Amino acid sequence: MLTVALPKGALLKDTIRLLQTVGLDFSAFLESDNRQLQISDPSNTAQALLVRAQDVPVYVEYGQAQLGVVGYDVLREKQPKVAHIADLKFGYCRLSVAVKQSSPYRSALELPPHGRVASKFIKCAAEYFEALDLPVEIVPLSGSVELGPITGMSEAIVDLVSSGRTLKENGLIETDVLFESTARLIANPLSYRLNSDDLHGWLDKVRSAILAKV
């Protein structure tokens, strides 16, 4: 049976809506009292796993799910061995450098050498500053990255920005965009090659659904 790994959080609603258009109903995950992490769709043609966004590529890479939906930001940071199938065109955000409004810096290149940059995206941030040839220390945080500059721990942050509200509320401004991100459909490479569980048929349906929406 086809198994799809779905990401908890911001992308879940749109992901479930997309799968409904191809005939797979996992809306039970959206019920407020849902505690299940593994369900079958009512027609019993597929099942879904509800996992943290960053775990979606893990389940797909190991083949416990043939398909998964996850943000491009996670794929860039984790570099999992999965096949990138399609851009789903929702969940837009960008990974950006931000500094305090009151700081003298207005671009990443103006940051002081050996300054500090707080981020959940350690790899992406390190790569970006290496490419700029600017030696900085990346401070790994797992949440509320905006506290880095506020407490004076770091000169800047590298974090996801969607509406920009969190930055504004915390007196921060965006200076540089590392890359833009949207939700992506990914597949287990072996399942994709072997077309197991009629994977290609499902992918065609999803692709048509995306095209119909645009």
Added chain:
Amino acid sequence: MLTVALPKGALLKDTIRLLQTVGLDFSAFLESDNRQLQISDPSNTAQALLVRAQDVPVYVEYGQAQLGVVGYDVLREKQPKVAHIADLKFGYCRLSVAVKQSSPYRSALELPPHGRVASKFIKCAAEYFEALDLPVEIVPLSGSVELGPITGMSEAIVDLVSSGRTLKENGLIETDVLFESTARLIANPLSYRLNSDDLHGWLDKVRSAILAKV
């Protein structure tokens, strides 16, 4: 001014209660509509940062907070450069190996060589199996680790257990305990040596409060 890093989640209530007994009131963090991450206590003698448990040692290591409260499990996994000051005797849990009730395994040593172990505690898990001289593959997950054995992705998990309810609900049983964990008081090593902001005075008060409770 003294700054204390407090962990979001399971340890927060007891941490705030402990600090209240030494005259620092950060109970504003417990109000259901609280959105602040940084507050001063009403007497303005200290401030507190509210951060993810695993970020507490980061703020303390970098000196943005002189003190912090965090589980021993986080200290074991992250190995931050902080001074371990006191065992606060609350927040008891243990890091354990668990397998499916229906599996043939009843101890870590019975697991098949080159089997898979899912965990959020990659370092602790790897060290444990290395010490057993059992080659396993650690599958890094960030949440709902119990899905590892349920979906067949891994033979076992290494995860925190407190009441054991999550394991039971998911048909898993605990086979080995890696170590036990409680909340710990940590300090920035330099602040501790320099006794900045009368750190030693505060630590004496906290130590007396712990002894009074036992």
